[in-house]
Amino acid sequence: MTVLVRAFPAQRAVLGEIRQFIRQQAREHAFADEAESLALAVTEACANAMVHTNCTKIGVTWRTTENRVEIEVEDDGIFRRRVPVPEVDGGGGHRGIPLMIALLDQVSITGGTESRPGTTVRLVKYRED
Amino acid sequence: MLLEIQETSQPRIFRLIGELDISNAETLAAVLDREVDEQGDISLELSELTFMDSSGIRVLLRAMDRLNGRGKIMLGSPTSSVRHVLSLMGLDDRDSIRVVGSGEQAGP
Numbered sequence: 270m271t272v273l274v275r276a277f278p279a280q281r282a283v284l285g286e287i288r289q290f291i292r293q294q295a296r297e298h299a300f301a302d303e304a305e306s307l308a309l310a311v312t313e314a315c316a317n318a319m320v321h322t323n324c325t326k327i328g329v330t331w332r333t334t335e336n337r338v339e340i341e342v343e344d345d346g347i348f349r350r351r352v353p354v355p356e357v358d359g360g361g362g363h364r365g366i367p368l369m370i371a372l373l374d375q376v377s378i379t380g381g382t383e384s385r386p387g388t389t390v391r392l393v394k395y396r397e398d
Numbered sequence: 399m400l401l402e403i404q405e406t407s408q409p410r411i412f413r414l415i416g417e418l419d420i421s422n423a424e425t426l427a428a429v430l431d432r433e434v435d436e437q438g439d440i441s442l443e444l445s446e447l448t449f450m451d452s453s454g455i456r457v458l459l460r461a462m463d464r465l466n467g468r469g470k471i472m473l474g475s476p477t478s479s480v481r482h483v484l485s486l487m488g489l490d491d492r493d494s495i496r497v498v499g500s501g502e503q504a505g506p
Contacts (some may be wrong), residue, residue: 285400288417288449305449305479312451316420364452364487371486379431 271298273331277315279324279344281285284312287329291340298333303394307340313365314342314390320382322346335396337374342390347381403429411441417449418457427457434464445475455487462494475499 275290277283288308295304295379297337318324324346332339355365369376401422402415410433418426433440440461462471476484476497484490490497 284419284421285417305482308449309451309479309483312419312449316451316453323485335475364455368452368483368486 271331271333271393274328276328278304278318279315279327279346281316281319284315287315287327288312290329294331294333295338298331298338299334300338300394300396302397303338307392307394310369310372310376310392311340311342313369314392317343317365317386317390318342318344318348319348322348324388337393337395342392344388345386346388347383347386348388350380354373401425406443409435410438411443413443413446415446418447418454419449419451420453423453425456426454427460430457430461431464434461434468437468439469439472440448440465441472441474444480445472445477447480448477450480450483452483452487455483458489458495462492465494467494471495473497 273294277287288311291308291311292304295301295307300307315327315329318327322344324344326345328341328343330341330343332341366376366378368391369392373392374395377390377391379389379391381387400417400419403426404413404415406413412429414426430440458471458473465471471493471494473484481490481497484497489495
């Protein structure tokens with residue numbers, strides 16, 4: 270098993286750098302065919318953290334086993350616990366999570382609380398045989 | 399700067415180079431906002447755009463909405479990763495947004 274952790278400042282300008290980290294790990298761990306899907310899903314997870322929480326940094330963990338890759342995107346913020354309503358929020362956004370679900374095999378989100386801040390998005394993709 | 403937006407010699411045709419994400423989607427939105435009140439199609443040449451996320455999709459949908467039938471948004475020669483996200487988000491199958499010259503079968 271390989272585990273790699275990188276921390277990034279929660280700034281939109283570093284999203285390109287985060288994608289480069291993901292693409293590089295995907296190439297090195299025989300997930301090259303999935304590199305762009307993984308880079309896109311991680312971008313969505315990080316952008317969500319930046320938009321919907323007050324986080325200051327984002328940790329990205331790359332974990333590969335024989336048959337799958339698991340990427341965790343962890344922030345130090347607290348996300349707003351409410352359901353987006355098109356009439357209130359406009360139809361524009363809120364496509365990140367459905368997109369992650371379409372791209373990957375498993376997506377889970379664990380929200381933090383006031384006493385225990387931090388939101389973790391866990392993304393899993395199984396290796397194609 | 400991840401994204402370069404080039405005006406071409408023809409009106410309402412722009413070339414996008416680089417990566418489009420939430421860090422620069424508003425720049426593209428501002429360019430399109432200047433065009434959407436006029437009649438006619440808006441073309442975005444995408445052969446050198448290597449990445450687009452949901453914020454890019456949001457900008458395209460907003461421009462489509464503001465064009466309000468005065469023209470279409472033509473997306474030229476998207477790369478495979480951009481084509482994938484357009485397809486996942488259902489933007490490759492609308493009357494008001496057309497994907498042309500995508501390497502596979504060209505649109506009608």
